[in-house]
Amino acid sequence: MRERKQIALVSSGANGPAEGGCGEIDEATSNAIDLYGSNAMTAVAWRALNAHFDGNAQEYQFWCKVFGRLSLFAQAGLQT
Secondary structure (H helix, E strand, O other): OOOOOOOOOOOOEOOEOOOOOHHHHHHHHHHHHHHHHHHHHHHHHHHHHHHHHOOOHHHHHHHHHHHHHHHHHHHOOOOO
16 A cells, blocks of 8 residues: 655644745655645645635745645646
């Protein structure tokens, strides 16, 4: 059975992403693609919306960056 990855950050704390550095965005992007395949953008969008409505601006910004990275892959015709 395929191991499922959690969309997570390397250095996230109890309150969400610590810095949202490029490495963390790359890892979350990769994990989203591995876990959700062609639905990665939808899953990340839901994460961003949940963070927004929870009032967590830092986490919201992070997931928006991940969404942006996924959209670049989609525009380039790479599988997301």
